[in-house]
Amino acid sequence: MATDKYYVPESSPWPLTASIGLFLTAIGGAKFIQQSTMDTMEPNFFGKPLFFIGLAWLLLVIAAWWRDTIKESVGGLHSNQLGGSYRQGMLWFIFSEVMFFAAFFGAMFYTRWLIIPWLSGEGSNAMTHEVLWPGFQAMWPLTVTPDGTTTTPMGAWGLPAINTAILLVSSITLTIAHHALLENQRGKLIIFQAITVVLGVIFLGLQGLEYVHAYDMGLTLDAGIYGSLFFLLTGFHGAHVTIGTIFLFITLIRVIKGHFSPDNCFAWEAGAWYWHFVDVVWLFLFVTVYWL
Amino acid sequence: MSTAAATHDDHHDHHHAPTGLKRWLFSTNHKDIGTLYLWFSFAMFLAGGFMAMVIRAELLEPGMQFVDPEFFNQMTTVHGLIMVFGAVMPATVGLANWMIPLMIGAPDMALPRMNNWSFWILPFAFTILIGSVLMSAFGDGNPSAPNFGWTFYAPLSTKYGPDSTDLFILSVHMMGISSIMGAINVVVTVFNMRAPGMTLMKMPLFVWTWLITAFLLIAVIPVLAGAVTMMLTDRHFGTSFFDAAGGGDPVLFQHVFWFFGHPEVYIMILPSFGIVSAIIPAFARKPLFGYASMVYATASIALLSFVVWAHHMFTVGMPLAGTLFFMYMTMLISVPTGVKVFNWVATMWRGSMSFELPMKWAIAFVVLFTCGGLSGLMLAITPVDFQYHDTYFVVAHFHYVLVTGAIFSIFAAAYYWLPKWSGVMPNKTLGELHFWNSLISANLLFFPMHFVGLAGMPRRYADYALQFADYNFWISIGGFWFGLSQLLFLAVAVLCAMKKGEKAAAKPWDGAEGLEWEVPSPAPFHTYDTPPVVK
Numbered sequence: 031m032a033t034d035k036y037y038v039p040e041s042s043p044w045p046l047t048a049s050i051g052l053f054l055t056a057i058g059g060a061k062f063i064q065q066s067t068m069d070t071m072e073p074n075f076f077g078k079p080l081f082f083i084g085l086a087w088l089l090l091v092i093a094a095w096w097r098d099t100i101k102e103s104v105g106g107l108h109s110n111q112l113g114g115s116y117r118q119g120m121l122w123f124i125f126s127e128v129m130f131f132a133a134f135f136g137a138m139f140y141t142r143w144l145i146i147p148w149l150s151g152e153g154s155n156a157m158t159h160e161v162l163w164p165g166f167q168a169m170w171p172l173t174v175t176p177d178g179t180t181t182t183p184m185g186a187w188g189l190p191a192i193n194t195a196i197l198l199v200s201s202i203t204l205t206i207a208h209h210a211l212l213e214n215q216r217g218k219l220i221i222f223q224a225i226t227v228v229l230g231v232i233f234l235g236l237q238g239l240e241y242v243h244a245y246d247m248g249l250t251l252d253a254g255i256y257g258s259l260f261f262l263l264t265g266f267h268g269a270h271v272t273i274g275t276i277f278l279f280i281t282l283i284r285v286i287k288g289h290f291s292p293d294n295c296f297a298w299e300a301g302a303w304y305w306h307f308v309d310v311v312w313l314f315l316f317v318t319v320y321w322l
Numbered sequence: 323m324s325t326a327a328a329t330h331d332d333h334h335d336h337h338h339a340p341t342g343l344k345r346w347l348f349s350t351n352h353k354d355i356g357t358l359y360l361w362f363s364f365a366m367f368l369a370g371g372f373m374a375m376v377i378r379a380e381l382l383e384p385g386m387q388f389v390d391p392e393f394f395n396q397m398t399t400v401h402g403l404i405m406v407f408g409a410v411m412p413a414t415v416g417l418a419n420w421m422i423p424l425m426i427g428a429p430d431m432a433l434p435r436m437n438n439w440s441f442w443i444l445p446f447a448f449t450i451l452i453g454s455v456l457m458s459a460f461g462d463g464n465p466s467a468p469n470f471g472w473t474f475y476a477p478l479s480t481k482y483g484p485d486s487t488d489l490f491i492l493s494v495h496m497m498g499i500s501s502i503m504g505a506i507n508v509v510v511t512v513f514n515m516r517a518p519g520m521t522l523m524k525m526p527l528f529v530w531t532w533l534i535t536a537f538l539l540i541a542v543i544p545v546l547a548g549a550v551t552m553m554l555t556d557r558h559f560g561t562s563f564f565d566a567a568g569g570g571d572p573v574l575f576q577h578v579f580w581f582f583g584h585p586e587v588y589i590m591i592l593p594s595f596g597i598v599s600a601i602i603p604a605f606a607r608k609p610l611f612g613y614a615s616m617v618y619a620t621a622s623i624a625l626l627s628f629v630v631w632a633h634h635m636f637t638v639g640m641p642l643a644g645t646l647f648f649m650y651m652t653m654l655i656s657v658p659t660g661v662k663v664f665n666w667v668a669t670m671w672r673g674s675m676s677f678e679l680p681m682k683w684a685i686a687f688v689v690l691f692t693c694g695g696l697s698g699l700m701l702a703i704t705p706v707d708f709q710y711h712d713t714y715f716v717v718a719h720f721h722y723v724l725v726t727g728a729i730f731s732i733f734a735a736a737y738y739w740l741p742k743w744s745g746v747m748p749n750k751t752l753g754e755l756h757f758w759n760s761l762i763s764a765n766l767l768f769f770p771m772h773f774v775g776l777a778g779m780p781r782r783y784a785d786y787a788l789q790f791a792d793y794n795f796w797i798s799i800g801g802f803w804f805g806l807s808q809l810l811f812l813a814v815a816v817l818c819a820m821k822k823g824e825k826a827a828a829k830p831w832d833g834a835e836g837l838e839w840e841v842p843s844p845a846p847f848h849t850y851d852t853p854p855v856v857k
Contacts (some may be wrong), residue, residue, distance in 0.1 A: 036515075038430045038848075041340055041348035045439035052499070053446035064488055067558040095435070101389035114514045115432035122506045126544045133548025133578055136564060145571040153641055163565070193400040250559025255569035262555065 037107045044095040054084030061286070064239035099175075100297075104289060113296050120130060120300040124307050127270070131311055134266065138259045139317065142170050149176055171211055182247045186320035189240045193233050194316045200229035201309045204302055210294045216285070225281045226305070237268050263319055270308045277301040288290035339847040347442075350434035352419045353845060358441050359416030360736075364815065365572045365667045366408030366448065367729075369804050373401035373455075378801035380784055384791050392628060393458065395469040400455050402472025406590065407497050408448050410724065411508065413732045414593040415440070415504050418532045420743060422508060424838040424845060425526045427517025428855045432510040440504035447496035454486040464809045473583065476575035477565035487557065498543045503540035508532055517837075519856035523614065523671035526836050530617050531596030534624045538585045538592075541628075546582040549575065572628070573638050580631035588627045589724060592620060594691075594731035595662055598684045600836070601738050602666050605681035606673025607833040612665040619658035619665075628653050652702035663692055666684045678831065679753045683734030686761055687727060694722025697772065712782075715775025721768045733760075733811065741826030744818035745844035752814045759807035766800030 058080025065077045102108060150168035151159030159166065163176035171183035184190070207222035243261075246248070251261045281301045284290060290298050339345060339354075349355050376397045380388050419437065423430055431437045435512060468490045470478035479487055512533045513523070525533075552563040552575070562568020564575045593615075603610045610616065632648040640648075666688050675681075694784070697719040701707050710716060733756075740748045753827040770793045775781075779790045786794060817823055829839035837856070841849045 036429050038434050039348055039350050041344060042435045042438070043348050045435055046347050046442045048439055049442040049446050052443060052496055053449070056447075056450060056496055057489065059360075059490050060488035063554070063558050064485060080629075111514065115510050118510045118514055119433055119436075119506050122509055122540055123502075126502050126506075126540045128436070129541050130544035133545040133581075134552075136545075136581070137548075137552065137574055137578060139365055140577060141570065141575055142642070145574065146569060148571075149566065149569070168758045174566065175562070175569045210830065250560075255562045258552075258555065258561035258563055258570070262552070262561065304540075 034109050034111075035291055036109055037102065037112050039098075039102075042095070042098065044091050044098070048088060048091040048095065051084050051088030055082055055088055056084070058082070058084050100284070103294065103297075108294070113294070116296045116300070118302060120296075124303060127307065128311075131263075131266065131314075134259065134263050134312065134319070136269060138263065141172075141255050141259065146172060147172065147293050169255075172254055172256040179252075179254050181249050181253035181257055183256065184240070184244055184249055184314065184320060189236050189243070190316060190320045193236050194312065195242075196229050196233045196236070197309050197312050200226045200233070202305060203229065203285065208299070208302055210297060211285075211290060211295055214292060219285055220282070223278060223285060227275060227282060230271060230278065230305075234268060234275065237264065237271075243277055263315055267308065267311055267315055270304075270311070274301070274305045274308050277304055329658065349438050350430070351432045351847065352423050352434065352437065353743075353847070354420030355431075355437050355441050356421075357415045358722070361418055362441070362444060363409050363411075363413035363416060364402050364812070366412065368812075369452065370401050370404035370409055371808060373397045373404070374801060375805050378399065378798040379855060381766070381786070381794050382798040384786055385789055385797065386778065386785060389784070390463065391784040392463050392466065392469065393784070395471075396455060396458055396467040398782050399471050400451065403451060403468070404448070404470065405724070406586070407453075407494075408444070410590045410728050410732070411501065412444060414532075414535070414590070415501075416617075417528075417593065417597070417732070417735050417739075418504075418508055421517070421739065421807055421838060422511055422529055422532060424742075424841065424849060425529050426512065426513060426515060426520050427837050427850045427856065428515035429848065429851050429853075431507050432515050433507050434618045434851075436503050436509050439523040440500045440507065443496050443500040447493040447500070450489050450493040451497075454489055473576075474553070475579070476553065480553055480564050480575075482559065483553075488554065491554050494550050495547060498547045501539050501574075501622060502544045505536035505543075509540070512536075517850065517853035517856050523617070524856060527599035527613070527616055527620075528596030528611065531592040531599075531620050534620050535589050535592045538589050538624055538627065538652050542582040542585040542589075545578060545819070546586075547584065547818060549578040552578070573635070576635050576638060577632065579633045581628075583634065584631040585627040587622070587720075587723070588623060590728045590811040591691075592624070593621060593685065594728050597731045597735040597738075598666060598687050598805045601680045601684040601734055602669050602688075604831050604834040605684075605739075606670045606675050608669055608673045609835075610665065611668035611671075612661070616665055622658040623655060624660070630655065633702055635708075636704050638709045649702055649704045653699065656699055659695055661810060663688060663695075674679055678737075679748065679750070680734045680738035680755060680831075682757050683730050686757075687730045687734060690722055690726035690730065690764075694724075694727055696720055697761075709778075711773065712780055713775040714771040714779045714781055717781050718768050718771035719777055721771070725768065726764050730760075730764075731756075736811075736815070738816050739838070740815075740833070741830040742838055742841075742843050742845055744821060745826055746818055746821050746823035747826050747830060748814050749817050749823055752810050752817070756807060756810035758813060759802060759810065761809055763800050763803035767797055767804050770797050770800075 058077055061074055061077025062081040063077075065074060143259045146168045147153070148155045149159065149163065150166055152168070167174070172181075173183060174180050203222045204226045207219050207226065208221035210216075210222060241261075249260065250257050278301050281290075281298045284297065339351075346354060349358070375387060376426075377394065380386070380394055422428070451468075454465070456466040457465055465486055466484035467486050468474070468479075468484065470483060474490075505820060512529055516525070552561070555561040556563050557567065562570040564570050564572045566572070578856065599610055599616060626700045630648055630652045632644060633652045636645055636648075677685075697715065701710055701716065701719055735751060737748050740746075774786075774790045774797075777790070779786050826843040828842050830843065837854060838845075838855070
């Protein structure tokens, strides 16, 4: 790297403009959601457009921001110490993502281990059961809710097992690509990273297919707590796979443009870490949501 | 600590601060961003304080006088949210921005642009929240602002929440993004930007406490994001997280919320511990007693904060084993906290003490925070909590730790470091008036709340039984007095910002220690471009 001085940018319009984008997205998002789900809402005309304008604005600003950062990196302004800041920052960001998923996993275990037994009268809850829903029986997956909504559980050994295999293989191909990057073997790097991106897209396609299948067999978002947990856990995971795939796609383009070298490849490694993170989350999902 | 390398005389061409609006809007400078945070938090303190005045006006006498109960609920809710997320947290982030790079000899925060983004999200997030209140106030309560209490328990916030709840949810997401980015910045700055020789166990305690605070933020703010996300899907997409009819549980909300919420209260108080640990040694003219034990105590408090959350929920009907576990864990926290209080007192023991403004606030902090800690210990005892739960005793407890605790220490920090920030000493007369008025009025305001609480006055009600009338009258008088006293600080801060006052030396407090006193006052726009060497 070309410099030892810690790079402090002079000033940047992006943080403020990104905040405005976030502001529009939030207001538009709230109004858009209300408009599309509540019968009682008076019609308003700004929610939906505001949401999409805000989102597009936010994405454009982030793209511009990262363009600046990439220029600085390619221009040799980044010192090893700044690289350290980026690396540590990314790891702590991933930790925050882990805690986001932990909230939903925690909700799932609390539901399975405590709420459902309690609703069926376990512990000191005999009267709860007797008075509220005397016919309710504890089970997991919860196919009959206390108010009688029924649903069908998603089995583990069809599409989900295939998807597990896809993600595991994608982690291996990405690691091969990482070694190729560190050994300056561009051809191998590009091929294996491209395979990883394709595997990510296939995973998302199959996940979409699984959702269609789920809705066909009556496993829906509003079919009680099992459906709620199933769709929010796998949905947020899918959203993260989408982000990870885009991340890897962009670093693939940057590999082709020759932005990375074995000692200057933070963005590439950040994408790889993120990918391994979504992979690990999936393994937990597969075991606890689909299998057990 | 001393610096071997002269740091502020090697001028670079970019040493001049940018001017005009751009300086503030597009800033990447930790000092300017710190200043923005501090002014923003003070503005929010006044806004949230105004809502507290509305609450106390209504409670001045029994019966309904000024606002209807529906609007009263919106006031208690948004008062709490603004004070927690808009006043205390941004104030400590502002202090972190200003002081951590100076204290560890770093040229700036590690990620300067993200730092500015962390700040600029906040005014927009609070525009959304306060916007709902203004619409409600001027629309005669329609549409209603959030009205379910700052803890937004389901189903009040899900099935029964007003339409503005969705805007509230997204503004909480925005505040969360801001906090997580700010916290990542602090952790990375501390781990990666320390000057040569500034080993971890040489760091000022303010840096240590903020490092641990930032870790807590990164760990629990995403859980809050999860909680509000479940709220949003319960409200609009038919999920059953907090609905027992679908197999969920409203109590699940409380578990998820307080898993965030309890570490959150330490997020608000740990930086205060750091501030007081800087100020007391400076004015007792003795090194801090038990530095290492302070670090370990802070870390223990932070770790314990993850396993005490359900002490907020003793009355929801948990199994006995659960309540006992959370009771003992909570009481365990008094051990490291006691270590801290002991160390502060031991630092003062036989010190050559002087009582400048920062020291006055710091001593008030130690005494009154301990009061709040002791009432916390009472609340931790499960069977007793069945009586205290949701009474004014709880209100008294958390206002002692947050107002006379966190906010007093933030004032201590402001009086201590204002000379460094502005280059002039804070006005002594106004400062003395501010301190004594705040001290007396805060106790008049919060102390009688213990009594009405023990006597059974419930919190969050717009009216009360006649026997509470006398106490509530004096509580309200204390409230208005405390509120008005804070305008004195506004005058102090404005005078400093206008550079009106006695010029401050580089080290205006003779007992002060640390790298921040080795740069001139006011601190130049860029400091420690070349890192100092710490011995």
